[in-house]
Amino acid sequence: MLVSDIDEGAVEAARRDGLTAVVSDSASEEQTAALMDAAGAELGGLDVLVNNAGIAGPTGPIETLDSEAWRRTFDVNIHSQFYAVKHGLALLRRSENASIVNLSSAAGRLGMAGRSPYSSSKWAVIGLTKTLAIELGAEGIRVNAICPGAVNGPRIDGVIEAKAQMLGRDVGEVARLYRAQSSLGRLIEPDDIADAAVFLASPLAASITGQALAVDGNTEKLY
Helix, strand or coil: CEEEECCHHHHHHHHHCCCEEEECCCCCHHHHHHHHHHHHHHHCCCCEEEECCCCCCCCCCHHHCCHHHHHHHHHHHHHHHHHHHHHHHHHHCCCCCCEEEEECCHHHCCCCCCCHHHHHHHHHHHHHHHHHHHHHHHHCCEEEEEEECCECCHHHHHHHHHHHHHHCCCHHHHHHHHHCCECCCCCECHHHHHHHHHHHHCHHHCCCCCCEEEECCCECCCC
């Protein structure tokens, strides 16, 4: 396994856990191409590609959004996946059980007021996933997406704070709304997403491709 992150602290933490990890900016095509070269050299091939890079992007009415922040959201959330598949495909083609797992979002299935760059970029992930499944299916390469709901952690905390500020409401109140988005009435845990990725990459999912798997507690509405 080879893990990459733009955050040096995250890379060091992965290394302490015994993983091979490198610093790389997924929004850079040049760095992603180098990463795939490193994967070939380090691993000798590539069976599974998980495109997990993502940022929340700016929050606010569309007329208030910074254009550069919009572009950055697309660079990280969707262009990074294009770069990784483009430059990793030669390695994947050598595998007998190749699988690509792209991270989308519940926001890639539902609109979300005040989060247009994030939601739009995650809709694009599903479009890319379904298109690649058609393109690569004849070669035996499976391509699926995961659509997480609100995942417990620092990122959603920041999103909730920004949304509360936009709405002029209490942070705790907005946090309760986020938990109430799903039928289960709670946030999703990171391990839930990891388990779904392992399943989609495994032989248990040998006949599954072109799908957007919701791991969201049945999100009914996005706030």
